[in-house]
Every structure is written in C-alpha cells, then in structure tokens.
Amino acid sequence: MSEAVRPLSARLSSPGSAPPPAHTGGAMAVAASARFELDPAMRAAWEEAVARYPKRRAAVMELLHTVQDRLGFVPREAVAAIAGFLEIPDVAVFEVLTFYPMYRATPGGRHAVRVCHNIACDLMGARGLLRALRARFGVRPGETGGEGAFHLEAVECLAACGGAPVVDVDGEYHEGMTPEGLCEAVGRLLDGEAR
C-alpha cells in the first residue's frame, strides 16, 4: 500500500476532501440542534403521509422531507419528534436521514445550488461552472458562500443529460448552463437577499 492510498479514516477527516460516500458519511454526521415544533399544519401533513402506507414507519422519508422543506435541514429535535410520531427508535430515523444524500442533518445555506458533475455534464462543461463559482464567489463544492446565502454542492446525475450541463437551484433544474449564466443566477440569489 502506497502513500497515495491512505486509510479511509485519514481521507475522511482531512479538510477539503471530497464529501464522504453515503455509506460512511452518514455515520460520521451529527445532527445539529434547533428548535422544532410540530405545529398543526405539519401534524396534518404527517398524518396524511402515514395514511398512505400499511405501516407507520414507511412514512419516515416523507416526514423528513416535510421538515427539510421547511427548515432546510433536519435537526435532532425533529428526528426525535418523527421517531415518537412513527413509534420507532430515534436511530431508525437517524439512519434514514444519514443514508440518503438529499437530506441534511446540519444547516446549509438559505439557497441550494447543486451542480451535476456526472459523465454527460462533465463532458459538456461542469468543471467550468465550478471554476467560475470559485473565481466569482470563492466557493467550492461543500461550502457555503455569500454569508450563508447559498450552499454549493457537486451532485451526481440528475437525469437531465440532454440539457447538460445542468444545475439544480432550490429544486428547479436549469439546463444548458453557462459559467456566466450560473454566476448571474447566483448573483440574483444574493441580490434577493440584500433587498
């Protein structure tokens, strides 16, 4: 084994390394703390989700989505609330939260910018998009820029390869993206915050 082939633990703990794979990253993550209140609107959404399945536990992904849609991440208080609601142990919620890459256990930015860097997008200029964001906003994948305004992620195939390179901004796809177009779009997010 060479120096280039470092132990997994060393690679994961080194700053600036690639995001850890789903099967290890989750276990290392610790859900952040934040106030969470199950208000009537969310309780109704949870009841409706539970009714769609023969077993309560099956609603866990939808419940995690409802929390993240509102707060931008899933704090540990919400993990406990979901576990209580579904009558399963906290860890059964936590392992789902940490297995699936779309869920966040810690706060990201107020906006999410997700640049696809899989094969078709790589061939059509995804690296140029990431270079431009770094040059203009000083942000690399996995970092938050604009004083918390946006979190940048490089993500795997978004199933929009015909429109490569593709960027998902707050859940909406933008196809055929150029470096200038992306910087403008991110700039608009920051302007929106400034107003």
Next chain:
Amino acid sequence: MSAAPVNASLGGHPTYLLDRAALPGSERLAVAREGGAYRALEKALRGMKPAEVTEVVKASGLRGRGGAGFPTGLKWTFMPPPGDPRPRYFLLNADESEPGTFKDRVLLERDPHLVIEGLALASYAIGARTCYVYMRGEFRRPKRIFEAAIAEAREAGFLGKNLLGRGFDLEVVVHRGAGAYIAGEETGAMESIEGKPARPRPKPPFPAGFGLWGCPTTINNVETVANVPAIVERGSEWYRRIGTDKSPGNFLCGVSGRVNRPGVFELPLGTRVRAILEGPAGGVRGTLKAFYPGGSSTGILPAAHADVAMDHEALRAVGAMLGTGGITVLDDTACVVRASAVLARFYEHETCGQCSQCRLGCEWMRRLLDRIEGGAGRREDLDLLLDLGANMSGGKTICAFADGAAIPLVSAVRHFREEFEAHVREGRCPFPEDPGA
C-alpha cells in the same frame, strides 16, 4: 421544461411513446384524451380478464426498459395465483438515476397520462389495488405534474374506486426518494418504501413472492409500462412488427454528451448507433471516439463499434448491454481515463456499503483512476484495475451494482489501454481540461 428536443417521427416508423409529448398542454387529461389516452384501459376493463392482459403483453415480447431487459409479461406471471390472501402491490420505478439516462422524466412531465394508463393496466393484470411510484427526490417538477395528472385521472374515474364501473379499485401513491442511486434497484426501492435505507435484499425470495411488506409485488420501469397501452390496444402482432425479433418495440433513446442535438428520441430497437448520432442527434461535435451505449453501467465502446444495433442481442455480442438506452458520446478531445474516474467517483458515492467487494472495490477503483488521471499512475496500476474489476464482478454481491461499477472500468481498460498507458508514461493527462477546447 426540458430544453432537450423530443422528436416522435423520425424515419417513418410507427410511434406510440412520444406521440402526445410534443402537444401543448400534453400533461392535461383533456389533451391526452384527445390523443387517445385511456382507450386501452377502457378496452381491458370492459372486455379482457387480467390474465388476458398479461397474455397479450407476454406475446408482444416486451422487455423491461429499466436496464435488465427482462420479459415483462413473463415477470407478471410470477405473481402468485389469485387465491393468495395477501395484498398485492405494483411498484413503478421512477427513480431514474443511471448516468446518461433521462427518458422517464420526459414521460412523467410530458405525458403523465400514458404512464398512469400503463401502470393501471399493469396493476389490473397482476391484481394490485395499490401502486407505489418510487419517484427520485430531485424530480420535484415531474412529481408536481404527475400528481396533478393522478388527481385528474381519479376525478375522471380512471383511478380510485370502481374504475369505469367495472369493480376494480386502484390507488396510486407517490413515494418521494432522497437521492440514493441504489434505491433504483428493485429490492432497494422496496426497503426504501418501507422506511429503511435502500439496501438491496438477497434474492431469493423474489419480489413476486415476497416484495413490499412481504407481499407479492411486481416492479416495472416507467418506460416499460408506457409500452403497455399500445400493446393492449393494437395487439401483440402489431407490436412485434416493430424492432427486432428478440427485442421488439420502440425505445426511448436519450443521447447526451458531445453531439450537436442531444435529446430523447423514440426509435425502433435495432436502430444502429451511427444512424442515431448522425440523424436525430445532429452529428458528433468533432470526431467520435467512444460511447456508453445504454447508461454508464453498460460499458464503453470505441468508435469502431458505431455500427452496432441498439438491441439486447447485438450489444451483448460486442460485450456491452442495451441498459436504459441512453447513449453518452465522447469526442476525440474527451479523455477516457477522466470519464472512468468520474464514473468511479459516482459508484463510490452510491454504493450502499453492505458487500465488501463493492464498498471497498468502488473506493479502490476511484483512487486508482484518480491517481492515473492525476499523473501519478504506475504501469502495474492497469493490471491492478483489471484484477479489481474481476473481484467485483460475476455475482459475488447481493445485487448487480458492483458488476455495473466494474463494467465501465474494465471495458475502458480493454478498449483504451493505450490511453491509460499514455497517462502513466507522460505523468499527466494528455487531454484538455475542458472537452471540446
């Protein structure tokens, strides 16, 4: 809305998958019905027994469009006989995430009623009264459109209680995924719907006997069920006249990468790659070097194979697979080592981690490819890569993920060994940072 062109009428062959997709307002029931939606469902519910629907699909030779190409009608017959007391489920796989694949999204957004009619026919055939749709979490827009279509269909009596007054009930539930590729594996999807990490189950037992919550379950891909209305309406003989003998019908061919007109095209199975690239895809940008014929997990083929036909048999004969039918094109400015490293990073990110061959193999694969692409590779790394690929392949793991991860790697070394060696020899990647530059 997708910027990619959708063209349903190339070369004069019969079409039935994208006929309505280009119409304005095609996602609305009124427009879809104008274009013939739900005629097949009416025909089946009014005049065919469930077994007759299965029979016509079996006779049509339809094969699954999600990647494996298993005969659809035959899969339906694996469900237990009607006396089995357990509930039965139909699971529609809309977790489209194979790199280079973007066809199901087109159907979900542009002709959701075709998909709903297909899943209703499938559910009727297998006796399911609940259909779960596993929709990948990133598909917010497709989900909005699809759920609106479900509401319209239910209002019109094509879903819900007592469909068309014929005593058949069907509820459709959309399950939102959260970004894991492995949730597209059939038993991974079932674990995920049950509220657990999407770790595939050992098989047997197979889903038809022990699927969702241990009940009989059939899972099909979106494009697969979109074939069913045409088969039911026009018959298996009509269907068999399209495509090839063993791979009948049309398929949605997504073309991406270095071509002038990327997009999704409805073409008969058996259409040659070169004809697709030079025809609907508008030609290669620069000179064709290589292509992944049906998603990354089907391997990479050099330009010399461009006359291969897009069907299961022809692609298998050249050591590749039809997969999802999504062709990704590399021109001569693109680097095969880099493409392999990009894919290795993807597989490392997406392995569920329960089998060591896959968990460790994907990581080693990514490290070795990064090292070669970064200019620090060694001569012996190439044989190490092939050894690694062999140790990940051949059914050593619970699901086919490890095989799928190894195939692009092994095929790249096999067809482009000289390019890997050039990286090692020169101590750098000889290609430009931006393909096309």
